[in-house]
Amino acid sequence: QKEVEQNSGPLSVPEGAIASLNCTYSDRGSQSFFWYRQYSGKSPELIMFIYSNGDKEDGRFTAQLNKASQYVSLLIRDSQPSDSATYLCAVGDAGGTSYGKLTFGQGTILTVHP
Amino acid sequence: AAGVIQSPRHLIKEKRETATLKCYPIPRHDTVYWYQQGPGQDPQFLISFYEKMQSDKGSIPDRFSAQQFSDYHSELNMSSLELGDSALYFCASSLGTATGSPLHFGNGTRLTVT
Numbered sequence: 001q002k003e004v005e006q007n008s009g010p011l012s013v014p015e016g017a018i019a020s021l022n023c024t025y026s027d028r029g030s031q032s033f034f035w036y037r038q039y040s041g042k043s044p045e046l047i048m049f050i051y052s053n054g055d056k057e058d059g060r061f062t063a064q065l066n067k068a069s070q071y072v073s074l075l076i077r078d079s080q081p082s083d084s085a086t087y088l089c090a091v092g093d094a095g096g097t098s099y100g101k102l103t104f105g106q107g108t109i110l111t112v113h114p
Numbered sequence: 115a116a117g118v119i120q121s122p123r124h125l126i127k128e129k130r131e132t133a134t135l136k137c138y139p140i141p142r143h144d145t146v147y148w149y150q151q152g153p154g155q156d157p158q159f160l161i162s163f164y165e166k167m168q169s170d171k172g173s174i175p176d177r178f179s180a181q182q183f184s185d186y187h188s189e190l191n192m193s194s195l196e197l198g199d200s201a202l203y204f205c206a207s208s209l210g211t212a213t214g215s216p217l218h219f220g221n222g223t224r225l226t227v228t
C-alpha cells in the first residue's frame with residue numbers, strides 16, 4: 001500500500017463549484033503536509049502547507065488536517081477553469097534528517113469545466 | 115522573485131552515456147533536493163543536501179551521484195544511462211531543513227535516453 005493515498009480521479013466540477021481533494025497517509029509521526037498543483041510537464045507549485053490539526057485558509061483554498069485520522073484535504077472554492085491541473089498531496093518525512101524529503105501521493109486530476 | 119533555476123531544460127542522451135544536471139537554488143536557500151518524476155508518476159525523492167553535506171538519501175541509483183558546492187548550487191551526475199532513466203528531474207530548495215520549510219521547485223530538466 002502506498003504511503004500517501006489520494007482519492008482516485010479524475011475529478012470534474014463545474015465552474016464556481018467547490019472541489020474537494022482528499023489524502024490519507026500511513027506514517028502517524030508525520031508532521032508536515034503540503035498540497036502542490038502541477039500542470040502537465042511543469043514543476044509542482046506549492047499551494048498550501050499545514051502542520052497543525054484544523055483548517056487553514058488562503059484565499060479560495062482551505063487545507064484541513066486531522067492527524068488522528070491521518071487525513072488531509074484541500075478545498076477549492078469558486079473553482080475556475082485555470083484550476084484544472086493535477087493536485088499532489090505530499091507528506092514530510094517524520095524520521096529523516098531532512099523534512100524536505102517528501103512522499104507524494106499519486107495525484108488527483110481536477111478538471112473545472114465552464 | 116527569484117526562483118530555482120535548473121539547466122538544461124531538455125537533454126537527450128544515448129544509453130550508457132553520462133549526463134550532468136545543474137540546479138541553482140533560490141538565493142539564501144541552503145538546502146537542495148532532487149526528485150525524479152517518470153511519465154504519469156508522482157515525484158520520487160532522490161537525495162538532498164544541507165550546507166554542502168548530504169542530508170538524506172532516497173531511491174537514488176548507485177549510478178547517480180550528486181553534490182552541493184560552496185555557492186549552494188548542486189549537480190546531479192548520472193552515468194551508464196538506461197532507458198528507464200528518462201524522466202523529469204526536479205530540483206527544489208528550502209531555507210533550512212526544519213519541519214515545514216516549504217520546498218520550491220525548479221522548472222525541471224526533461225531527460226530522454228534513447
